[in-house]
Amino acid sequence: MQQEGFGVKEIRMEEKKIEKQLSLPLSNAIQMSIRNLRIRFGRSIIITMSILLGIAFLMSVLAGNALTNSLIEKGPEEVRMLLMSNIEEVRTRQGWLASLSLLVCTVGIINAMLMSVTERSREIGTMKCLGALDKFVVELFLLESIAHGIFGSLVGSIVGAATMTVVYLFQYGSLIIRIFPAGTMLKWMLASILLGTFLAVIGAMYPAYVSARMEPAEAIRREV
């Protein structure tokens, strides 16, 4: 009985070998992720919209703050007088709006990602039955969520910044073009993109990890 194991006993002594015997090549993982994004297009759009809107909201608040600050610093006397007259209120409102938008954005993105992964719990359980390691599952969802995160945040930050700039243009006219805080805007846009991607990734990774770690039977019968 000793020499005729079917390989498990031998493998236990060669830990390193096992990792090479089960694999998900990156090209296959990318292909599967792209396939998932394309075919679940409707679902993808909703997830991307959640990220997009959350980031757009945040960015519009940040853009508004940046534009207001720029007006205070470099604007003509009348505008400065107007804004400085209730600077306390302006600052408080800026802070409050920024915090709120950050919160809304975070909750919205995490919720969207959590739901979208949990509803695929059965698929994850099935993949475990086919021999997928936990990290394969996590990798697949990582690729998908990065794609959602970057795309949604990129478009969202552009939409947010653009919308706010247009609003201010209507209110203050061509003055805005003169005092446009390009550097600050770009800084906030980059920060928003990073934040959106980060939130999308952790929003997806956590449930993916939880489902991957479950026993396959549990993951398969998990009802959403």
Add this chain to the structure above:
Amino acid sequence: MPKEAIVRTIGVKKSFMLGKIPLHVLKGIDIEILKGEYISIMGPSGSGKTTLFNMIGGLDKPSEGKVYIDEVDIAQLDAYELAWLRCRKIGYIFQSFNLIPVMTAIENVMLPMIFAGMTTDESRDKAKLLLETVGLGERLQHKPFELSGGQQQRVAIARALANDPAIILADEPTGNLDLKTGKEIINLLREMNKEKSVSIITATHDLKMLDVSDRVIWLRDGMIERVEDRENINIKVGEVEGEEAG
């Protein structure tokens, strides 16, 4: 020379918590399944068939007791070894087919081979062959929603055979299929058992399985009621619970 036991369970118990109340599904199961056998685990709904199936297949952990696959205690295996087992040694078939909906039939069959490290080309060729063996040569590029229940189950069988497993575990394989299709699937499984000497373990309450099984394990209320060899199977209409015979 005694035949090898490919699956052995000793005192397996499983309980689930429903809120604060424990539900004892399996109350001590001891079975031994030999290499190359076709075993059916039968019993009424709620007898614990699927739970026992999950224990044997390493899909869930028992609350008590041990499960040995090829004389190796699976509780001692780490995540890699378990995944290797599921990839290479065991093929699974489910009542609800469990195919990946965004992948075509051929891609579904290729997936376990990709995990096993085969190249895309090799796995595609083998998948094509397997699908032809189960009679779906014309439907390689179809997605699951474009296939009937019987066809989906055939894809699942082809997928289960992808890495030439030693054991095929089927949980109610004919549960969602009509009479005729169910018979075809059962015959397909029997062919695999005979031609490829794959051990087959099914959990079912389809009496059509009785004909092709080497042994039948009858489960009731989480315990083994009796184990019968095919020659001795005793069916009296009215005495066997579950679906009507034939």
